[in-house]
Amino acid sequence: MIAGSRRGLAVVGGGKIGEALLAGLVRQAGSGAGIWVVERSPQRAAELAARYGVGTVDLAEAAAHARVLLLAVKPQDVDALLALLAPHVAADAHLVVSVAAGVPTARIEAALPAGTPVVRVMPNTPALVDAGMSVLSAGAHATEEHLDEAEALLAPVGRVQRVPESQQDAVTALSGSGPAYFFFLVEAMIDAGILLGLPRSLAADLIVQTAYGSAVMLRDSGEHPVQLREAVTSPGGTTIAAIRELERHGVRAALIAAIEAAHQRSVELGRPQD
Ligand SMILES: NC(=O)C1=CN([C@@H]2O[C@H](COP(=O)(O)OP(=O)(O)OC[C@H]3O[C@@H](n4cnc5c(N)ncnc54)[C@H](OP(=O)(O)O)[C@@H]3O)[C@@H](O)[C@H]2O)C=CC1
Numbered sequence: 001m002i003a004g005s006r007r008g009l010a011v012v013g014g015g016k017i018g019e020a021l022l023a024g025l026v027r028q029a030g031s032g033a034g035i036w037v038v039e040r041s042p043q044r045a046a047e048l049a050a051r052y053g054v055g056t057v058d059l060a061e062a063a064a065h066a067r068v069l070l071l072a073v074k075p076q077d078v079d080a081l082l083a084l085l086a087p088h089v090a091a092d093a094h095l096v097v098s099v100a101a102g103v104p105t106a107r108i109e110a111a112l113p114a115g116t117p118v119v120r121v122m123p124n125t126p127a128l129v130d131a132g133m134s135v136l137s138a139g140a141h142a143t144e145e146h147l148d149e150a151e152a153l154l155a156p157v158g159r160v161q162r163v164p165e166s167q168q169d170a171v172t173a174l175s176g177s178g179p180a181y182f183f184f185l186v187e188a189m190i191d192a193g194i195l196l197g198l199p200r201s202l203a204a205d206l207i208v209q210t211a212y213g214s215a216v217m218l219r220d221s222g223e224h225p226v227q228l229r230e231a232v233t234s235p236g237g238t239t240i241a242a243i244r245e246l247e248r249h250g251v252r253a254a255l256i257a258a259i260e261a262a263h264q265r266s267v268e269l270g271r272p273q274d
């Protein structure tokens, strides 16, 4: 196959985020539209093929067919994957996109043929519902055109931002892991409803719709979160009683410490493995 005839995308690693991106991209482009998946487990590969109508291939076939190789394996598996992938990569024919938390583009470039363009991306799972946040950084050999190509790939499943790679560990701690923090808060708020004697389904409905409405206000109102919170907080009322407890229990400090810990872990995951 000649370099220029490659098209489409191969998702390497069909786990949680690989599937979220695959699902969104197939929904936008249609199945059979030049999207392939590479999975270590044949059973998982068959499951994804049946669910999304994509072809399952091995690494050599993926590199032979696809222009974009989207690596979605755990950071701990990246080096082993790159060793298997490198013989099949052509620097002038492929764009390698990695979503692995922490892993610097320099580490990926060092394992691939000289000059291979690499774009590091931190997506998040709301890509599943076309409400993702994907943040892109260029490696040493990735041009504006490569960033445009990666952006065009991810824009159908949510918003896209570009940052210098030095900010990617912080981005990972905020928007990469971020959905989990919101799910955790929602889980706790539903538990509070149970404590107050509401049926679980009612408590879940109240909290999920409240989370959704609040997110839309945060995005669309143009107001600062403090202004939005103040508008809910009536003098001598219920909300201020709750806010006092949140402050007393250090919830603000806990969130800051949690996100700092996620950042630290991203930095650790980026260090070369022994
Ligand atoms: N989950 C999330 O919300 C996000 C994750 N990420 C990043 O995405 C990456 C994947 O995370 P996540 O989806 O959660 O992890 P998962 O473990 O769910 O998915 C990784 C998948 O890759 C497979 N795999 C490993 N090595 C290979 C290989 N050589 N060839 C083909 N498939 C392989 C794994 O198989 P097996 O199960 O056999 O190991 C697994 O199915 C990580 O680097 C993470 O940092 C980034 C943003 C958000």
Ligand SMILES: O=C(O)[C@@H]1CCC=N1
Pocket (backbone or CB within 6 Å): 101, 172, 176, 177
């Ligand atoms: O938990 C993780 O390591 C990955 C990276 C960002 C979200 N999930």
